[in-house]
Amino acid sequence: MIARKGATLSSSNADVDSEQAYLTALYQRLDQLREQADNRLRGILLEAGGTPQGRTQREATRAHYAEQLAQFNSVENGLLFGRLDFSTAPHPRYIGRIGLFAEDRDRDPLLVDWRAPAARSFYLATAVNPDGVRRRRHLRTRGRVLTGIDDEVLDISAGDGTGREDVTGEAALLSALTANRTGRMRDIVETIQAEQDEVIRSGLPGVLVVQGGPGTGKTAVALHRAAYLLYTYREQLTRTGVLILGPNTTFLRYISQVLPSLAETGVLLATLGDMFPGVRARAVEPPATAALKGSLHMLDVLDNAVADRQTVPDEFVEVDHDGYPLRIDRAVLEDARSAARRSERPHNVARQIFVTEAIHQLSRQIAERIGADPLGGENLLSEADLAETRRELREDVDVQAALFEFWPVLTPRQVLRDLLSDADRLESAGCTPEERALLLRDRSAGWTPADVPLLDELAELLGIDDTLKVREQQRQRRAAIEYAEGVLEIVEGSRSLDFEDEGAEKDEILSALDVVDAGAFVERHEVIDTRTAAERAAADRTWVFGHVIVDEAQELSPMAWRLLMRRCPSRSMTAVGDVAQTSELAGTTTWEQVFEPYVAQRWRLVELSVNYRTPSEVMAVAADVLAAVDPALRPPRSVRSAGVSPWARRVAPAALAVELIADVRKEAALSEEGRLGILVPESLEASLGAELVASVPGAAVGEQPDLLNHVVLMTVRQAKGLEFDSVLVVAPDEIIAESPRGLSDLYVAVTRATRRLGILHTTDLPKVLSSLA
Numbered sequence: 216m217i218a219r220k221g222a223t224l225s226s227s228n229a230d231v232d233s234e235q236a237y238l239t240a241l242y243q244r245l246d247q248l249r250e251q252a253d254n255r256l257r258g259i260l261l262e263a264g265g266t267p268q269g270r271t272q273r274e275a276t277r278a279h280y281a282e283q284l285a286q287f288n289s290v291e292n293g294l295l296f297g298r299l300d301f302s303t304a305p306h307p308r309y310i311g312r313i314g315l316f317a318e319d320r321d322r323d324p325l326l327v328d329w330r331a332p333a334a335r336s337f338y339l340a341t342a343v344n345p346d347g348v349r350r351r352r353h354l355r356t357r358g359r360v361l362t363g364i365d366d367e368v369l370d371i372s373a374g375d376g377t378g379r380e381d382v383t384g385e386a387a388l389l390s391a392l393t394a395n396r397t398g399r400m401r402d403i404v405e406t407i408q409a410e411q412d413e414v415i416r417s418g419l420p421g422v423l424v425v426q427g428g429p430g431t432g433k434t435a436v437a438l439h440r441a442a443y444l445l446y447t448y449r450e451q452l453t454r455t456g457v458l459i460l461g462p463n464t465t466f467l468r469y470i471s472q473v474l475p476s477l478a479e480t481g482v483l484l485a486t487l488g489d490m491f492p493g494v495r496a497r498a499v500e501p502p503a504t505a506a507l508k509g510s511l512h513m514l515d516v517l518d519n520a521v522a523d524r525q526t527v528p529d530e531f532v533e534v535d536h537d538g539y540p541l542r543i544d545r546a547v548l549e550d551a552r553s554a555a556r557r558s559e560r561p562h563n564v565a566r567q568i569f570v571t572e573a574i575h576q577l578s579r580q581i582a583e584r585i586g587a588d589p590l591g592g593e594n595l596l597s598e599a600d601l602a603e604t605r606r607e608l609r610e611d612v613d614v615q616a617a618l619f620e621f622w623p624v625l626t627p628r629q630v631l632r633d634l635l636s637d638a639d640r641l642e643s644a645g646c647t648p649e650e651r652a653l654l655l656r657d658r659s660a661g662w663t664p665a666d667v668p669l670l671d672e673l674a675e676l677l678g679i680d681d682t683l684k685v686r687e688q689q690r691q692r693r694a695a696i697e698y699a700e701g702v703l704e705i706v707e708g709s710r711s712l713d714f715e716d717e718g719a720e721k722d723e724i725l726s727a728l729d730v731v732d733a734g735a736f737v738e739r740h741e742v743i744d745t746r747t748a749a750e751r752a753a754a755d756r757t758w759v760f761g762h763v764i765v766d767e768a769q770e771l772s773p774m775a776w777r778l779l780m781r782r783c784p785s786r787s788m789t790a791v792g793d794v795a796q797t798s799e800l801a802g803t804t805t806w807e808q809v810f811e812p813y814v815a816q817r818w819r820l821v822e823l824s825v826n827y828r829t830p831s832e833v834m835a836v837a838a839d840v841l842a843a844v845d846p847a848l849r850p851p852r853s854v855r856s857a858g859v860s861p862w863a864r865r866v867a868p869a870a871l872a873v874e875l876i877a878d879v880r881k882e883a884a885l886s887e888e889g890r891l892g893i894l895v896p897e898s899l900e901a902s903l904g905a906e907l908v909a910s911v912p913g914a915a916v917g918e919q920p921d922l923l924n925h926v927v928l929m930t931v932r933q934a935k936g937l938e939f940d941s942v943l944v945v946a947p948d949e950i951i952a953e954s955p956r957g958l959s960d961l962y963v964a965v966t967r968a969t970r971r972l973g974i975l976h977t978t979d980l981p982k983v984l985s986s987l988a
C-alpha cells in the first residue's frame with residue numbers, strides 16, 4: 216500500500232529550469248505545427264472546383280488537417296509528463312500525449328507518444344527490472360508551466376530502496392488518486408500501471424476479457440486501449456471505427472473527456488439503447504421484464520411473431536380484377552406461403568417469392584377461365600398471353616393490396632410494437648400467461664434498452680427488400696439527372712447573349728453541354744460523405760466495427776451479445792467487467808457463459824487485482840459484502856488507505872430525510888471541492904430526491920443527474936462505474952431487498968467512494984455490514 220512518497224527525490228533548481236526550458240521548446244514546436252496545419256486547412260477551404268477525384272482528394276486532405284489541428288489543440292494540457300534517463304544512452308527520452316519531431320532534417324524525436332513502443336519502459340521499468348532505465352521522472356505541469364518533478368531512481372544501488380515493486384510512479388499515482396473528483400473521469404496516461412499496460416497494449420485480434428474488482432481501472436484501461444489501438448492500427452480502424460459500449464448516458468458523459476484528452480475523437484461511445492439507428496431507447500421497465508426480453512427464449516417468440524404476420528384467409532378473398540371478380544383461395548395463398556417460407560429468406564425478401572408464386576397460380580386460374588378450349592383441347596392462351604396476364608395481375612392495385620394483407624412488408628418497430636401491446640399476439644407467439652403479464656404494455660410506451668436487441672433481431676428476421684431500395688435509388692438518380700438536364704438547358708439558353716456580345720462564332724466556343732452531360736454533372740455534384748467512421752457507424756445498423764469495447768460487460772443480456780456479435784464478425788473485442796457486480800437479471804455471472812457460444816475456448820482472460828479507487832478502510836467493509844455475494848470471490852487489494860473510518864448511523868424512518876440532509880451538509884463541508892454521492896434504493900429515490908433539492912439547492916437528482924454538481928443523489932443502478940470522494944449509502948436493507956441481485960448492488964454502492972463512506976439505516980444494519988455496528 217502506498218503511504219508516502221516512496222523513492223521520490225527532491226529536484227534541484229537547475230533541473231526545474233532546464234525542464235521548463237524543454238517544456239517551453241515543446242510548446243513552441245506544437246504552436247508551429249498548429250499554425251502549419253491551420254494554414255494548410257485555410258488554403259484547402261479556399262480551393263474550389265476540379266474533377267470528382269480531385270474533390271475527393273481535397274476532402275481527404277481537408278479532413279486530415281482538420282483532425283491534426285483538433286489533435287494539437289486537445290494536447291494543450293499535459294503535453295509532456297515523463298522523462299526516462301538510461302544507464303547507457305546519453306540522451307534522455309521525453310514521453311507525452313503525442314509524438315513531436317524536430318523541424319531539422321533528421322527529424323529527431325522531441326517527444327515520444329505514450330503509445331509508441333519506445334515509451335513502454337516508462338510504465339514497466341522497475342528497480343528489479345529497470346530495462347536500461349536509470350531514472351524515471353514524472354513532470355507535473357499546469358498549462359505551459361512546470362509545477363513539479365518526481366523522480367524514481369531505478370538503479371537500486373543509487374536509490375534509497377524504499378520504492379514499491381508493484382507500483383510505478385508512486386508519487387504521481389498517489390497525487391492522482393487523492394485528487395478531488397470532478398464529475399468527469401480523467402485519463403491515467405501519466406500513471407498507467409504494469410498490469411494495466413499489458414491489457415492496453417494487447418494485440419487487436421480476438422476476444423480479450425478483463426475481469427477486475429471495483430476500482431481496478433477497467434474503464435480507464437478500456438479507454439486507453441481504444442486510444443492505443445487507434446494509434447497502432449490507425450489505417451484499419453479509422454476506416455472501420457471503434458465502438459465503446461457503456462451502461463447508460465450518465466456514464467458516457469462521465470467518461471466523455473478521456474479520449475479527447477488523449478487526442479482521439481473517432482470513437483463511437485454508445486449505450487445499448489443507441490444501437491438501433493433512429494431509436495433512442497431510454498424508457499425504464501421492471502428488471503424482470505428486461506430480463507425476459509434479454510433471454511434467448513425471445514428468439515422463438517420473435518420468429519413466431521413474424522410467422523404470425525404471414526396469414527391466409529379462412530376460405531378465400533375476392534377482388535375485382537379487370538372488371539371481373541377474382542377469387543383468391545386459401546389454398547393458393549398457402550402454397551405461396553410455403554414456397555416463400557421454404558426459401559428461408561428474411562420475411563421482406565421472401566415476400567417476392569410469395570407474390571410471384573401467388574400471381575403465377577392466379578394467372579393459371581384466369582387462363583383456365585378465359586382460355587379454356589370449349590372442345591376440351593389444350594388451353595388456347597399462349598405463353599406470351601400468360602406472361603401478359605401475370606403482368607396485369609402484378610400491376611393491379613387490388614391484387615397488390617390483397618397480397619400485401621397476407622404477407623405485408625414489415626418494419627422491426629411495427630412488429631415489436633404490435634406484439635408487445637397485444638396479449639393475443641403474445642400468446643400466439645408462444646408466451647406463457649406470466650410472460651405476457653411481464654411483456655404487455657401500452658402501444659404508446661417508449662422504447663427501452665432491452666427492446667433494442669429485439670428490434671435488431673427483427674431487422675435480421677425481416678430483412679430489407681432491396682428491390683424497393685434499388686428502385687428508389689434509381690428513381691432518385693433519374694430525378695437528379697432530369698434536374699441536371701434542366702440546369703444545363705438554362706446554361707445553354709443563356710449562352711447566346713454572351714456570343715452576340717462577343718460577336719464570336721457560336722460553334723467555336725465550348726458550351727457546358729459540350730464538356731459535361733447530365734449524368735456526369737450529377738456525379739460531380741453527388742455529396743462526398745465527410746462523416747467519420749464513427750458517425751457513419753452510428754447511422755447504420757449493419758455497420759461492422761473494427762473493434763468493439765464493452766464496459767460493465769457483465770450486465771449485457773444474451774440477446775444484447777447477439778446484437779454486438781453481429782456488429783463485430785471479426786470478434787476483435789475487449790470486454791471489461793466484474794461478475795461480482797452484476798445487477799441486471801439477464802446479466803452474467805461467468806464469462807464462459809457469454810463467450811463460449813461465439814468463440815468457444817478462443818478468448819483470453821486477464822485479471823486486474825489492484826483497487827486504485829477505494830481505500831483499504833472502505834474495502835474492508837466491501838469485502839464482507841462480497842463474501843456474502845459469493846464466498847469464493849476475493850476483493851481487489853487497495854493501493855492506499857485514506858485514514859478515515861467508514862461509519863454507520865441509525866435514524867428513525869420518519870426522520871430519514873432530515874437526518875440525511877444534515878449528513879449531506881456535514882460531508883459537503885468536509886470536502887468543499889469534492890463530489891458527494893448519495894446512493895439510495897429505487898423506492899426512496901423520488902421522495903428523498905425532492906427533499907434534497909428543496910434543502911440543498913443545486914443538488915443533482917433524477918433520470919440523468921449532472922455529475923458536475925457537488926452533490927448527486929442516484930440509485931445504485933445509475934451509479935454503476937461512477938465514483939465520488941464521499942458516498943452516503945441510504946437504507947442498505949432496502950437496496951438488498953429490491954432485487955434478487957441486491958447484495959451485488961450493495962457491493963457496488965459501498966465501492967464508489969475514493970475517501971469517505973457513511974451508511975444511514977432505518978432498521979437493524981444488514982448482517983453483511985455488521986463490522987460498522
Ligand SMILES: Nc1ncnc2c1ncn2[C@@H]1O[C@H](COP(=O)(O)OP(=O)(O)OP(=O)(O)O)[C@@H](O)[C@H]1O
Binds near residue numbers: 408428430435936966
Ligand atoms: N493507473 C492509474 N493511475 C491513476 N488513476 C488510476 C489508475 N488506474 C485507475 N485509476 C483511477 O481509479 C479509479 C477507478 O478506475 P475505473 O473507474 O476505471 O475502475 P473500474 O475497474 O472500471 O471500476 P468499477 O468496476 O467500479 O466500475 C478512477 O478514478 C481511475 O482514474
